[in-house]
Amino acid sequence: MAKNPSWILKSYATGMPSPDNWVLEDLSMPEVGDGELLIKTMWLSVDPYMRGRISPAKNYAAGIPLGGLMTGGGIGEVVVSNSPDFQQGDVVISDYFGWQAFTTVPVASAKIVDTKQAPVQAALSYLGMPGLTAYFSLLKTGAAKEGETVLISAASGAVGQIAGQIARIKGFDPVAIAGTDAKVEWCKELGYRTGINHRTSTDLVADVAAACPNGVDVFLDNTAGPIHDAAMLNLNTFGRVAVVGTIALADKFDQPDVGLRHLRQTLITRARIEGFLLDDFEADYDAALVDLSSWYEQGVLQTREDVAQGIEAAPYAFVRMLKGENFGKQLVEL
Template sequence: MRGHAITSNPTWVLKRFPTGMPVPDDFSLEQRAAPVAKPGELLVRTHWLSVDPYMRARLSPAKNYAAGQKIGEMMRGGGVGEVIASESPLFHNGDIIQADDFGWQPMTTVAAQMATRLDLSAAPVQTSLGCLDMPGLSAYFALLNVGRPKAGETVLISAASGALGQIAGQIARIKGLDPVAIAGSDAKIDWCKSIGYRAGINHRTAGDLTAAIAKACPSGVDVFLDNTAGPIHDAALLNLNTSGRIVVVGTVALADRFDRPDIGPRFLRRILVIRARIEGFLLDDFEAQYAEARSQLTKWYQEGFLEAREDVAEGIEAAPHAFIRMLKGENFGKQLVKV
């Protein structure tokens, strides 16, 4: 069994709950023994790990839609790796699999029933952590099923160069919509325009965001895909058309004040007058449609209609740093850790 003789397995655990924005000292790297697969499990050599905004919500004792991380527990997230030892008839040694419950460690165990065998001929394996899985599926359902855009409508998307935003903008282009990007640097805006966004706003340099959105969206905003919350949300709402829709996908702009109320202007009168709809989005609600959406995303990718930019950190030691820089918006594309 190739690689099965590893005895040291550096593993990231949660040392303390973050106060505000997480810092590296909130995590601890422990030298642990390599795990052993139990019946129904797979022992996997980790190739790629994904760090995503939803993980911030798990690093809190507060109740959340996903189970929270406990102090001293191993950090977990999406991953791709090679099966080294299978204790399940569903998989064989050498299979490359993806699952949402990898440990932050070079050798990890995964429940076989939660793993997916990857088709190595379909796309690079790490796309199963990005454009062809959770971020891509989220972009697909948030835009099309919740936003329900009509042809020609203006779609404003925050964090537009990130894992979800870059795919949402390209889907909008494919569907004949008018996508406008909000991102945190001129380089990110240039990238967004190169993949099909008509216009873009650098929210760090735009000054008056409400005016900047009005200039970029002269016909107003019909759908706002909100990946950030905060001041960007407020400015988008003030540019929303009658019967406009806001899809709340993420609140990464609040990562440094996660446990405090998100207090800002209350535009209830405007929401009433324009009959706006503001709806939260969770990917799990669309599980029955995953296969259909993944098939469509894969087809677009193979046909060259979807591009996926990646931001890769090297080595298991880099996992917390990659996670934190993603929360700060310092990543450019889908943030991955190559283990």
């Protein structure tokens, strides 16, 4: 048995990534340096932004060099601490977990997880990056107002399922776009007024128009691609578009994003299109988590998880998430 099975990036993906882009190596237990924690990994998160980490192209997330250890968000138990702020047995979250059974993370990146508040993995979902992304992209970047129609792509995913529920709680009119009929039905259970299966749609522009008879006021774009085009052609005057993710481009990450040009549409509608990065809202995380926690405790916020088992599953879970095959927040449990 491997001492510390670890996923190493073997090659950059030129199209849709494949598990063959990584190799599982048998590494020794990591040495714990100054200002580091040795962690036994419990949960790993795989997220769309990590597509940029396995490309040599410039990106907002730091890239992984060939031969380097794959990293991402994770939760685990402290085995060795080189900090008085963390003790052996503490459960912590960090964005710098290696894809390995035992990993080291910088103390500055680690935060203790309240294991009594909610299931531990919630810190990687609705009480973590996806929940905060949904909260700020909808309420701050999208600046949605009561009664406005909010169109959300990847609506059953980690961010979309939370955004739709926040929209319902706040009195907005949420409309889902998802990739299967089952996902659309799940979105309706969460409080979306209606939904569209973009994979079976033969005229996405017309389907968005039918689902949003009063037009689209706010579009949370988690995908890019043809869904973005359909939303833009239904956008109301002074509409807002929050570009949260581009997962539809995962198989052509290093290629130009070719499609309709919406300059005339943007001019006529005076729309605002703004890129969204969660780090820009760090000062307000605590206030947002109070809301998210309260909604969870009240029973008005729920989530669905798609859990893969074992460190061996990590790249497979990542690729299936990029392909939209997951149903809910994609996690890997060790």
